[in-house]
Amino acid sequence: MFWKRHDTKSGAQALIALSGLGDAQWETGTPRRLFEAGFRQNPISYRCIRMIAETAASVPVRLVSEHDATDGKTLIRLLTNPSAGETGHSLLEAIYGDLQVSGNAFLELVRRGDDALVGLQRIPVGAIDVLKGRAGYAIRTANGRRIIRPDARGWSALFHLRTLDPGSERLSMSPLQAAGRAVEIHNAGASWAKALMDNAARPSGALIYGRDGNHLTPDQFDRLKSQLEDAHSGARNAGRPLLLEGGLDWKPMGLTPTDMDFIAARRESAREIALAFGVPPMLLGIPGDNTYANYREANLAFWRLTVLPLVQRTVRGLEDWLGGAVRGEVRLKADLDAVPALGPEREALWSRLSAADFLSEDEKREIAGFAPREVRHAD
Incomplete structure (x- = not known):
């Protein structure tokens, strides 16, 4: 039998021990560790988060609906100067950043004793506790916790904006979490x-x-x-x-x-x-990526596929939420005409509309995103 053979050769023999790979050790299991590793320590994810937040916040949000003059002035003030020392641009930038880091963002309407709207403030995601069921949210403060519950209509003074997460009914996962292992x-x-x-x-x-059997x-x-x-x-x-x-x-x-x-x-x-x-690697200077023909093409893809969907979803959410706080319908619009990167596409659209003789002027304005001209009746 082969296992009973004995090798009689003499000489020194080496014993080599080989071990397989162990399980990978992932350290970004908690939101805090994910934030430290992905935002504070990684230049790629940090730049992606800043690019998306700053670019999306550069799109102005306009109020285009007709309602009570007092409510209209209040909404315009909330959108331009939501609170003391903060602009609407900086508030939106923080909200977009929260969505990229944690997948969730929270805004609270601040009221005076007479129930008048006086401000709009961001609540850090780490200060929010979700109550069981649909009972609302608890905000942790230095003096304890504030409970915010929805009213009889289901409207709440705390607005929760979230990214897509079909597996969760309340808090969502973030792009940073999806990129955690990378x-x-x-x-x-x-x-x-x-x-x-x-x-x-x-x-x-x-x-x-x-070499001769000696040891230190x-x-x-x-x-x-x-x-x-x-x-x-x-x-x-x-x-x-x-x-x-x-x-x-x-x-x-x-x-x-x-x-x-x-x-x-x-x-x-x-x-x-x-x-x-959703950031083209070419915009980050990552070597070896030639997905797009040039920088301009990659930048346009970034706007169309990442920034604009995020802005539109946020605007629609704000529109619905603010409508529950004032009288009348609230309509907000992301002013894409103020975006220089979309200028070539906008000019091409206007050229096509100008050549479309089969469309009326109001139909052309509607396609271009403008309201119809005021109809004047002949005397």
């Missing part, structure tokens, strides 16, 4: 590169001793280890010669194909982060 891989690549630079900007090596004594081992750490570790010691004695030999270790794949994986994770946020 963020960790990208951050791990940065840590690897920093560690490589800290170790003289080159891979580690091995000190070989005891514990004191010799501790002394050698201390000398290596003090005199030959770190970027400031790069290139310093290593003095060897007593049969020691240094064997440097070069970058393996696995190390090179690790660098490529970091670039791929950067593209995955951009994909989760």
